[in-house]
Amino acid sequence: LALTSLHAQTVIAAGENRATEIGVPINISVLDAAAHLKAFSRMDGALLGSIDIAIGKAKTAALFGMATEAIGEFCKPGGTSPGLEQTNGGLVVFAGGIPLFAPDGSLLGAVGVSGGAVAQDREVAEAAVAALSY
Amino acid sequence: LALTSLHAQTVIAAGENRATEIGVPINISVLDAAAHLKAFSRMDGALLGSIDIAIGKAKTAALFGMATEAIGEFCKPGGTSPGLEQTNGGLVVFAGGIPLFAPDGSLLGAVGVSGGAVAQDREVAEAAVAALSY
Amino acid sequence: LALTSLHAQTVIAAGENRATEIGVPINISVLDAAAHLKAFSRMDGALLGSIDIAIGKAKTAALFGMATEAIGEFCKPGGTSPGLEQTNGGLVVFAGGIPLFAPDGSLLGAVGVSGGAVAQDREVAEAAVAALSY
Amino acid sequence: LALTSLHAQTVIAAGENRATEIGVPINISVLDAAAHLKAFSRMDGALLGSIDIAIGKAKTAALFGMATEAIGEFCKPGGTSPGLEQTNGGLVVFAGGIPLFAPDGSLLGAVGVSGGAVAQDREVAEAAVAALSY
Numbered sequence: 001l002a003l004t005s006l007h008a009q010t011v012i013a014a015g016e017n018r019a020t021e022i023g024v025p026i027n028i029s030v031l032d033a034a035a036h037l038k039a040f041s042r043m044d045g046a047l048l049g050s051i052d053i054a055i056g057k058a059k060t061a062a063l064f065g066m067a068t069e070a071i072g073e074f075c076k077p078g079g080t081s082p083g084l085e086q087t088n089g090g091l092v093v094f095a096g097g098i099p100l101f102a103p104d105g106s107l108l109g110a111v112g113v114s115g116g117a118v119a120q121d122r123e124v125a126e127a128a129v130a131a132l133s134y
Numbered sequence: 135l136a137l138t139s140l141h142a143q144t145v146i147a148a149g150e151n152r153a154t155e156i157g158v159p160i161n162i163s164v165l166d167a168a169a170h171l172k173a174f175s176r177m178d179g180a181l182l183g184s185i186d187i188a189i190g191k192a193k194t195a196a197l198f199g200m201a202t203e204a205i206g207e208f209c210k211p212g213g214t215s216p217g218l219e220q221t222n223g224g225l226v227v228f229a230g231g232i233p234l235f236a237p238d239g240s241l242l243g244a245v246g247v248s249g250g251a252v253a254q255d256r257e258v259a260e261a262a263v264a265a266l267s268y
Numbered sequence: 269l270a271l272t273s274l275h276a277q278t279v280i281a282a283g284e285n286r287a288t289e290i291g292v293p294i295n296i297s298v299l300d301a302a303a304h305l306k307a308f309s310r311m312d313g314a315l316l317g318s319i320d321i322a323i324g325k326a327k328t329a330a331l332f333g334m335a336t337e338a339i340g341e342f343c344k345p346g347g348t349s350p351g352l353e354q355t356n357g358g359l360v361v362f363a364g365g366i367p368l369f370a371p372d373g374s375l376l377g378a379v380g381v382s383g384g385a386v387a388q389d390r391e392v393a394e395a396a397v398a399a400l401s402y
Numbered sequence: 403l404a405l406t407s408l409h410a411q412t413v414i415a416a417g418e419n420r421a422t423e424i425g426v427p428i429n430i431s432v433l434d435a436a437a438h439l440k441a442f443s444r445m446d447g448a449l450l451g452s453i454d455i456a457i458g459k460a461k462t463a464a465l466f467g468m469a470t471e472a473i474g475e476f477c478k479p480g481g482t483s484p485g486l487e488q489t490n491g492g493l494v495v496f497a498g499g500i501p502l503f504a505p506d507g508s509l510l511g512a513v514g515v516s517g518g519a520v521a522q523d524r525e526v527a528e529a530a531v532a533a534l535s536y
Contacts, residue, residue: 004178036182040174044138048302049331051171052356072350085351094349118348168302168450197451214520215496216474217487222454272446305453308442312406316438 001102003032003109007132008039011100011111014131016043018124019115026115026124027054030100033107035062043115050114056090057097057125058112063088065107068097069122096121098129108132135236137166137243141266142173145234145245148265150177153249153258160249160258161188164234167241169196177249184248190224191231191259192246197222199241202231203256230255232263242266269370271300271377275400276307279368279379282399284311286392287383294383294392295322298368301375303330311383318382324358325365325393326380331356333375336365337390364389366397376400403504405434405511409534410441413502413513416533418445420526421517428517428526429456432502435509437464445517452516458492459499459527460514465490467509470499471524498523500531510534 008030019026025043027050032038035058042051060068072093075084085091095118100108113125142164153160159177161184166172169192176185194202206227209218219225229252234242247259276298287294293313298306303326310319328336340361343352353359363386368376381393410432421428427447432440437460444453462470474495477486487493497520502510515527 002178005175008175034182036176037174037185038176040171041139041142042170042172044136047332048170049328049356049359053352056355076350077345085354090354091351092355093351166302168300168304170302194451198449211479216478217493217495218455220487220492221458221494222451225451270446273443276443304444304450305442306444308439309407309410310438310440312404316436319439 001104001106001108003030003038003100005039007100007108010131011128012039012041015111015113015124015128016041018127019043022116022120022123024116024120024124026113026121027051028124028128029055029058029112030109031055031058031062031112032109033062035059038109046115053092053114054112056092056112057114058110059088060091060093061097061099061110061112062107065099067095067099068093069095094118096125098125100129100132135238135240135242137164137172137234139173141234141242144265145262146173146175149245149247149258149262150175152261153177156250156254156257158250158254158258160247160255161185162258162262163189163192163246164243165189165192165196165246166243167196169193172243180249187226187248188230188246190226190246191248192244194225194227195231195233195244195246196241199233201229201233202227203229228252230259232259234263234266269372269374269376271298271306271368273307275368275376278399279396280307280309283379283381283392283396284309286395287311290384290388290391292384292388292392294381294389295319296392296396297323297326297380298377299323299326299330299380300377301330303327306377314383321360321382322364322380324360324380325382326378327356328359328361329365329367329378329380330375333367335363335367336361337363362386364393366393368397368400403506403508403510405432405440405502407441409502409510412533413530414441414443417513417515417526417530418443420529421445424518424522424525426518426522426526428515428523429453430526430530431457431460431514432511433460433464433514434511435464437461440511448517455494455516456498456514458494458514459516460512461490462493462495463499463501463512463514464509467501469497469501470495471497496520498527500527502531502534
């Protein structure tokens with residue numbers, strides 16, 4: 001199973017719908033399981049500084065198959081892996097990046113959202129991922 | 135006048151339609167007039183090595199307001215500006231990047247296409263730009 | 269509305285006047301709303317290490333439309349966004365970068381000041397921004 | 403003798419006056435003898451892609467104490483130093499960068515101009531340097 005353009009468009013549309021509902025223009029990216037960019041969209045009015053963060057969140061989630069904030073647990077003060085966030089050319093370790101899994105449990109890719117408060121970014125990313133139902 | 139998501143989606147859809155017609159899966163990016171990423175799509179089967187090229191072509195066309203191959207004229211052997219392609223963190227100076235202009239002649243942004251032969255990339259980029267009619 | 273050279277010169281002159289008043293030679297940069305350099309000046313005697321910081325502060329403020337120290341709140345210990353300062357090729361998240369807004373509330377760009385103590389840099393940046401009255 | 407802000411302002415004003423006379427908005431940078439940025443100005447309407455080039459030309463001229471096109475002679479096909487333009491993090495080796503000398507012949511810094519055709523950039527840079535008379 002591989003991530004398709006249809007998957008990516010579905011995920012992005014669902015994320016942007018939720019972002020519109022909560023009134024926060026966001027950047028949203030979809031990467032494949034190898035962390036290569038599959039699709040990206042910046043909503044009108046979204047912060048320019050969030051482009052890099054949206055892609056970084058998806059990269060982080062794809063490379064480790066985990067939500068970004070779960071990776072943040074490893075590198076927070078007192079965590080097992082201090083400095084982890086500086087590997088791989090820089091990770092983004094706060095919420096808003098979520099891996100995408102196929103029905104068989106294999107990693108399809110990841111989505112990354114940035115533009116609002118962290119809780120808003122996570123809400124949008126969750127809505128985006130939820131659209132990828134089988 | 136600013137580049138909107140609707141502009142970007144229109145441009146990408148037209149490019150992907152042409153790419154499908156000629157049977158070449160491509161990567162296509164749309165950047166705004168300041169060379170910030172607005173939207174991106176990688177068609178299923180498109181080369182991974184072309185992701186960076188598609189974005190680089192659009193960056194190059196946006197930064198100079200010119201088609202990428204026109205910039206290539208300046209830095210080809212015997213041209214006026216040897217090494218120009220190494221500025222700005224690296225430019226892409228062969229065809230496939232085309233600036234987008236508003237009806238008043240101001241720069242809106244640029245589209246970049248990569249995935250096929252250079253002539254195919256240019257054909258797809260031209261079809262993409264042509265969709266942005268007013 | 270776009271940032272003009274006249275805006276930039278006005279902002280820089282006001283900042284340098286304040287810096288002279290408090291006896292601290294500073295570096296000052298003005299970037300447009302897309303974080304591209306518009307103008308820069310290093311006063312005689314200003315620290316070389318502050319050139320990059322002055323530009324980085326303005327970049328940070330422009331990319332997020334917020335004062336640099338407000339962005340620092342997000343990534344301080346216990347903040348919502350640990351590691352945020354490492355995105356976008358590196359942000360500067362202490363005081364001295366302030367966004368510039370047009371009368372209609374749209375982002376015009378940002379100013380960044382570095383060379384003195386942080387409180388001095390902020391004072392100079394505030395004087396610079398205040399000169400951009402309409 | 404050291405490059406002062408007054409030198410830099412004089413050089414930039416003269417360059418911008420010439421650019422206005424020939425109707426080409428340009429980017430102009432002044433670096434000191436150690437190739438650190440002293441002042442920069444982007445005229446309204448100047449190409450974004452030329453910001454990096456204007457700074458790169460001044461860097462190149464300052465690092466070698468020679469006009470950029472003279473350095474280009476060393477690395478052109480058949481020249482003595484192929485690849486020279488890739489050293490120092492990238493040089494710009496076409497015209498528009500000119501060193502600034504003090505009356506005693508010591509290097510003060512350099513000016514770099516970009517935004518027009520190469521011949522125009524050189525003309526503006528020459529006018530800028532000529533203003534630094536003693």
